[in-house]
Amino acid sequence: MVRGAGRIPAIEDARLRRVALCLLLGACARSLPASDFALAPDIRATAESLRERASSGSEATRWVRELTDRVGPRLAGSPGDAAAVAWALATLKAQGFARVRAEKVLAHVWKRGAESGEITAPYRQPLALTALGGSVATPAGGLEAEVVEVASLEALDAKGEAARGKIVFFNKKMERGGDFSGYGRAVDVRGAGPSRAAKYGAAGVLIRSIGTDHNRTPHTGALKYEEALPKIPAAALAIPDAELLERLVREGKPVRVRFILTCRSEADTESANVIGEIPGREKPEEIVLLGAHLDSWDLGTGAIDDGTGCAIVLEAARLIGHLPRRPRRTIRVVLFANEENGLAGARAYGDAHQSELARHVAAFESDSGTGRPTGLSWNAGPSAEPLVAEIAAILAPVGAGQATGGASGGADLSPLRPAGIPLFALGQDSSRYFDYHHTANDTFDKVDPPSLDANVAAVAAFAYVAAEIPHPFEKIPEAARKTPGS
Secondary structure (H helix, E strand, O other): OOOOOOOEOOOOOHHHHHHHHHHHHOHHHHOOOHHHHOOOHHHHHHHHHHHHHHHOOOOHHHHHHHHHHHHOOOOOOOHHHHHHHHHHHHHHHHOOOEEEEEEEEEEEEEEOOOEEEEEEEOOOEEEOEEEOEOOOOOOOOOEEEEEEEEOOHHHHHHHHHHHOOOEEEEOOOOOOOOOOHHHHHHOHHHHHHHHHHHHOOOOEEEEEOOOOOOOOOOOOOEOOOOOOOOOOOEEEEOHHHHHHHHHHHHOOOOOEEEEEEOOEEEEEEEEEEEEEEEOOOOEEEEEEEEEEEOOOOOOOOOHHHHHHHHHHHHHHHHHHHOOOOOOOEEEEEEEEOOOOOOOHHHHHHHHHOHHHHHHEEEEEEOOOOOOOEEEEEEEOOHHHHHHHHHHHHHHHHHOOOOEEEOOOOOHHHOOOHHHOOOEEEEEEOOOOHHHHOOOOOOOHHHOOHHHHHHHHHHHHHHHHHHHHOOOOOOOOOHHHOOOOOO
8 A cells, every 4th residue: 555755764763864854855844943854852761662562462352353343344324224223332331431422424225146257158057247336237137258368457448339238347357566566557447447338338246356365265356337338237246256257258159147236325324434533632623533433345244354454443542541751642543434335434523623624734544454564655745855854764663663654544533634633544565455355355364463562663653753743744836736536
């Protein structure tokens, strides 16, 4: 998830680091007091103590276990979604958070139903597949048609009318890596593929799952239909099944597939963002937001997506709340609704808190699983750079000593960016994350407690500094507030 340029190596000598960064910032840096480029010793010491406390063992694994074992799948509008809201409210209250509440969100409801598939020619073979989130159903007896294979959206554009009446098979491989870049390059066929195929008269869509495993566990995920085009059914094939289909297509004989989806959308229903706070001692009206999403897809139990994120931000804030002296500003934990198939929670938060967005001094989202921290990404005004370097140096012992500018912020923070709120995220080792992402294998056993504690350590130290520094980070410049792709 870490994007952008501006890498700042950790430098042991704080004085030399400050001098170098001041030179980089030029006139902007020279206009600020020298004290703004260094953390006070007491702030640094407390942040380091939080880092060490969490690294030695936190309660984060407990929170993931409770959420996955007691609630399980929690797609927006499902009974699990309501149970997750109840769990979050009870947990935040029990852990001493203030102003714990559920803020109403009107969320999209989509139900999976039954799903099956098979190759019917030139040979019969069953297929492991799952509907893409938001897909329409096939006809009652299923959809059967010849398959046309394409490697990308652009390849489909080149074939054009050859897709008419056929099932378009997007065979785009995701490359394994330590970050989200491979996912970013591959996921366009899931989101835009069904409508692009419908544009050329296709009857349906199958995609190679956007993942890096070789298990017969297909990866779901949301699609986005274009309103002006027909809605056609769409499903993801498990990667071994996609490779089988590829081999048969390459034989040169016509390949036919039949699949059945009984999924459906229903009327929007009420869900909630769950919020709790650690009130600031001097400036409680100023807010450092720590966010994650409470909902999950329905195939697994949502352990790494995003039970771990919920646990990280909850535990980081809880540890700060137990300090002998709380930080100046309020730390607000927001567990967002409906991230997976609508972002209704993100929009509802932006709307409900419009009047106080100017008082949000930083926002952080955790939605990258259980991998160890690899760095700190940030997006704020240029004068924030020296402070970010100071924070990264504190995070270096848990692996997050590399600071990278230009962060876009997580999906749930997208409504905050236009207000210029400084955005932050941890880079994490994602080399195994997409083996399980959006599958039935997203379960508690995939959680690595030491790595989870390292993330808590980094977030707690960051959040404390953001809430305690005398002057907040400079806002994102006007020219950089547009969300990429918007």
